[in-house]
Amino acid sequence: MNVSIDRRPLWTILLVRSFRYIALGVLFSLTYLVAHRVPPEGLSQEGLRAAAVFGLSLVLWVTHLLPLAITGLLAIVLIAVMEILPAKDAYALFGNEAIFFILGALILASAVLKTGLSGRLALIMLTLFGSSPRYLLFGIFISSALLSFWMPEHAVAAMMFPIVIEIARGLELRPLQSSYGKALFIALAWGAIIGGVATFLGGARNPLAIAILKETTGKSIGFFEWMLAVVPIVVILLCVAYAIITFFCRIEMESFDRARELIAEKKIKLGRATLEEWMTGFIMTATIILWMFFSHSLGLANIAILSVVSLFVFKLVSWKDVEEYVNWGIILMYGGAICLGSAITKSGAAFWAGNLIIGSWASTPSALVIIFAVLAIFLTEGVSNTAIVAILLPLGISISNSYNIDPTLVTYSVAVPAGLAFMLPMGTPPTAIALSSGYVKVRDLLLQGIILKILALVIFILMTRYYWPLIGIKI
Amino acid sequence: MSKKEDAEKGIINCPFNPGYLKLLLASHGMRIEESIVDEIEQTLKTRRGVSGGVELILPGDVWVNVPTEEDFAHASPLTLVKEKKKFYITGYGNRIEVSIVPQPAFYEKVTSRGTPYYQIAVLHGGEVHITPTSRCSFFELNANCVFCHEREKFLPIAREFITVEEVLEIVEAAFNDNLADTVELNIGYYDSEDRGILHLEPYIKAIKRNFDTLVSVDVQPPATNSWIDRTYAMGVDKISYHMEIFDKAIFKNLCPGKEKEIGWQRFAEALQYAAGIFPSGTVSTNLIVGLEPAASTVKGIDYLTQMGIMPILTIFRPLKGTPLQDTPVPEVDDMAPIFGHFYNAVKKSKMNMSWSKNVSTYLTPLESRFFAGEDARFQVVMQNIYKTKVGGKAVRGYTGLRRRLKVKEVEDSFESSGL
Numbered sequence: 001m002n003v004s005i006d007r008r009p010l011w012t013i014l015l016v017r018s019f020r021y022i023a024l025g026v027l028f029s030l031t032y033l034v035a036h037r038v039p040p041e042g043l044s045q046e047g048l049r050a051a052a053v054f055g056l057s058l059v060l061w062v063t064h065l066l067p068l069a070i071t072g073l074l075a076i077v078l079i080a081v082m083e084i085l086p087a088k089d090a091y092a093l094f095g096n097e098a099i100f101f102i103l104g105a106l107i108l109a110s111a112v113l114k115t116g117l118s119g120r121l122a123l124i125m126l127t128l129f130g131s132s133p134r135y136l137l138f139g140i141f142i143s144s145a146l147l148s149f150w151m152p153e154h155a156v157a158a159m160m161f162p163i164v165i166e167i168a169r170g171l172e173l174r175p176l177q178s179s180y181g182k183a184l185f186i187a188l189a190w191g192a193i194i195g196g197v198a199t200f201l202g203g204a205r206n207p208l209a210i211a212i213l214k215e216t217t218g219k220s221i222g223f224f225e226w227m228l229a230v231v232p233i234v235v236i237l238l239c240v241a242y243a244i245i246t247f248f249c250r251i252e253m254e255s256f257d258r259a260r261e262l263i264a265e266k267k268i269k270l271g272r273a274t275l276e277e278w279m280t281g282f283i284m285t286a287t288i289i290l291w292m293f294f295s296h297s298l299g300l301a302n303i304a305i306l307s308v309v310s311l312f313v314f315k316l317v318s319w320k321d322v323e324e325y326v327n328w329g330i331i332l333m334y335g336g337a338i339c340l341g342s343a344i345t346k347s348g349a350a351f352w353a354g355n356l357i358i359g360s361w362a363s364t365p366s367a368l369v370i371i372f373a374v375l376a377i378f379l380t381e382g383v384s385n386t387a388i389v390a391i392l393l394p395l396g397i398s399i400s401n402s403y404n405i406d407p408t409l410v411t412y413s414v415a416v417p418a419g420l421a422f423m424l425p426m427g428t429p430p431t432a433i434a435l436s437s438g439y440v441k442v443r444d445l446l447l448q449g450i451i452l453k454i455l456a457l458v459i460f461i462l463m464t465r466y467y468w469p470l471i472g473i474k475i
Numbered sequence: 476m477s478k479k480e481d482a483e484k485g486i487i488n489c490p491f492n493p494g495y496l497k498l499l500l501a502s503h504g505m506r507i508e509e510s511i512v513d514e515i516e517q518t519l520k521t522r523r524g525v526s527g528g529v530e531l532i533l534p535g536d537v538w539v540n541v542p543t544e545e546d547f548a549h550a551s552p553l554t555l556v557k558e559k560k561k562f563y564i565t566g567y568g569n570r571i572e573v574s575i576v577p578q579p580a581f582y583e584k585v586t587s588r589g590t591p592y593y594q595i596a597v598l599h600g601g602e603v604h605i606t607p608t609s610r611c612s613f614f615e616l617n618a619n620c621v622f623c624h625e626r627e628k629f630l631p632i633a634r635e636f637i638t639v640e641e642v643l644e645i646v647e648a649a650f651n652d653n654l655a656d657t658v659e660l661n662i663g664y665y666d667s668e669d670r671g672i673l674h675l676e677p678y679i680k681a682i683k684r685n686f687d688t689l690v691s692v693d694v695q696p697p698a699t700n701s702w703i704d705r706t707y708a709m710g711v712d713k714i715s716y717h718m719e720i721f722d723k724a725i726f727k728n729l730c731p732g733k734e735k736e737i738g739w740q741r742f743a744e745a746l747q748y749a750a751g752i753f754p755s756g757t758v759s760t761n762l763i764v765g766l767e768p769a770a771s772t773v774k775g776i777d778y779l780t781q782m783g784i785m786p787i788l789t790i791f792r793p794l795k796g797t798p799l800q801d802t803p804v805p806e807v808d809d810m811a812p813i814f815g816h817f818y819n820a821v822k823k824s825k826m827n828m829s830w831s832k833n834v835s836t837y838l839t840p841l842e843s844r845f846f847a848g849e850d851a852r853f854q855v856v857m858q859n860i861y862k863t864k865v866g867g868k869a870v871r872g873y874t875g876l877r878r879r880l881k882v883k884e885v886e887d888s889f890e891s892s893g894l
Contacts, residue, residue: 005883
């Protein structure tokens with residue numbers, strides 16, 4: 001038992017501890033009061049109730065007064081109980097294709113982690129780049145990024161962390177003092193974060209965005225289409241981020257032999273690739289090819305679930321492994337978010353609120369896209385990036401018609417910037433993981449992160465203006 | 476003449492000053508009238524060490540443990556007599572009615588492993604004091620405190636710890652007889668970083684799980700403060716690290732083991748740290764009155780109370796079989812001003828005085844009011860409330876809630892944002 005005693009005065013602790021209950025009580029009361037008011041002009045009674053539930057969920061997602069998943073479930077219940085949607089329809093939204101795609105992707109990732117394939121891929125990359133301190137830094141950065149194309153970014157960061165910390169300790173880099181140590185962990189975090197926006201697999205927020213788009217407009221974005229639109233942005237961002245890391249963090253290493261030895265030792269320990277790794281690798285590759293070229297005809301979720309079935313056919317993963325690796329909370333949260341998005345769109349609340357809050361600022365379609373990108377990229381530092389998608393996207397899609405913008409463009413403008421949380425640990429786990437190493441200070445992440453964030457925003461806006469029209473996404 | 480003037484001049488006015496009488500009885504002991512020796516000895520056979528005397532209740536519900544077997548007691552000016560089924564203390568031309576605390580019925584019982592209860596537990600007022608082992612490593616190191624009895628000589632229980640089940644049996648018996656509502660666990664010196672608190676942890680947790688009670692421990696200060704955090708977290712409500720002597724040079728001479736293995740400074744540091752963790756007035760240390768100059772004791776009282784530590788002023792008792800057995804007992808007139816100062820210092824520090832109640836082996840801060848010429852009406856009312864069932868329950872509820880709010884278990888893993 002490792003304990004610490006809170007030495008603040010008892011009344012302070014009591015006040016802090018009670019705050020949550022008081023805040024929840026106030027929030028629930030406010031929701032009730034708002035939902036039972038006479039609706040303002042242009043909003044139906046259902047719309048007002050939907051707006052109240054949306055406001056409640058928004059505050060709960062932002063403040064974490066309840067776990068994200070529980071807020072998702074609460075949203076569904078309130079939508080049904082307050083008769084915003086019939087209960088049957090509200091719960092049916094849980095059966096959305098995107099949920100099953102996310103479930104399939106998470107199970108596939110669990111197989112890659114469990115068989116050790118992910119660790120092997122990381123070591124191969126590090127061996128390729130591990131000839132000098134500078135190459136090793138690049139190796140960690142690019143390995144994290146490329147792996148996050150195909151696996152959830154937090155899983156990549158968690159998997160790379162023990163390898164990188166062992167290298168840092170082996171090289172006797174001193175926590176908080178070694179500039180190179182700092183660079184290694186920032187590279188790990190930023191590589192995973194930037195790579196995570198490239199495909200649907202890097203972060204479940206991307207499929208959630210597609211699901212909200214599909215549920216509210218009937219439109220969709222294919223796996224390949226997404227990559228075509230986003231990968232060039234990712235490539236530029238990777239170059240810029242690497243330049244910032246090497247500019248701020250001096251590479252003070254002289255002897256590098258220990259790092260090479262460590263990587264070699266790990267490789268020997270891992271041995272030859274097993275049959276399970278080969279087969280998992282084959283299934284994963286086949287799945288990605290199918291997602292890229294047949295997502296429209298076969299469906300993303302169908303491909304994902306069939307791949308999962310094949311994992312079990314060949315006994316590459318057990319249900320126990322799946323239970324261990326898969327975050328089931330994510331499924332519940334997404335179900336709630338999709339249901340909420342649908343409810344506020346169908347009731348007209350999203351259109352009304354979007355016009356009221358954002359419409360007054362945005363005079364042109366370009367301004368609207370920029371506003372959503374700015375909101376998403378900055379809010380994501382303090383709020384889970386998935387919550388940002390759940391909050392902003394329904395509003396954006398609803399008012400896109402008024403500006404004659406393709407809702408898919410708004411989807412990109414929210415989902416991509418929402419994934420770029422470079423500064424604080426609240427938005428995405430890789431930053432928290434980098435901080436937990438003891439080599440990186442929050443101050444380092446804030447300083448370097450704000451520069452990268454501003455540059456990322458500029459790059460994103462320039463790409464929407466000059467690159468996306470070339471591939472048919474026009475403002 | 477006012478009570479305050481009486482107190483300042485040290486006038487013996489026994490019928491109206493039970494604090495003074497307690498001091499007198501505790502320091503000089505008493506003789507027992509020949510005709511009632513057998514009856515009184517019945518209550519003595521289970522007693523030992525500094526509590527090896529007769530337990531009396533004086534007017535004002537003041538409890539005192541009175542030595543009767545030591546040589547100085549045979550020369551005491553006070554005598555216990557019995558007339559018409561009532562007991563009296565006589566001396567100095569006064570006769571004061573007292574009552575004798577009968578031997579608790581549960582002393583006669585034996586544990587499931589056959590150990591008599593009285594060998595493990597002693598009842599002190601509302602507290603049952605349990606000694607789970609007789610071991611004290613200072614004796615092994617030949618560095619014991621010179622005023623202390625070697626526990627194993629008078630504690631026939633094994634050096635190995637008694638079982639948790641045995642302790643629970645005893646506590647249940649004491650509580651069922653409505654004789655106690657608080658448990659104290661005490662052990663000697665342990666040559667480990669935690670100083671033995673880890674050995675006590677299973678007992679503390681089991682007692683807390685099974686009884687609605689306060690638990691206090693009497694141990695040596697651990698090597699690091701994290702053990703003090705853990706002590707509070709495991710359920711301890713009151714803690715004592717007994718420094719015994721405030722003067723550093725005398726401390727070194729009289730407590731060679733404590734000086735060598737722990738050090739005076741560590742006692743002070745650990746007590747100060749504990750005072751920041753435990754509730755007000757629950758961190759205490761012994762200062763033995765009569766083994767160092769009065770000025771030094773007074774300095775110690777000020778030093779400790781300013782840090783939020785409650786001094787326990789025990790009166791030196793030269794125990795038979797110890798190197799100090801022939802040392803003269805302290806004089807009441809010398810001690811009285813110390814206790815007056817003690818009350819004022821505790822009052823000034825605003826520490827809670829109500830934790831100690833019905834204590835027979837030392838003067839509680841509230842009992843010391845008799846030497847400061849104050850009525851302390853508010854504190855007396857508060858203590859009387861604490862003594863009621865509802866008051867006791869409220870206190871236990873408060874200590875439990877406080878612990879729940881203050882203790883944080885530290886996870887080794889880093890927090891992730893969940894999704």
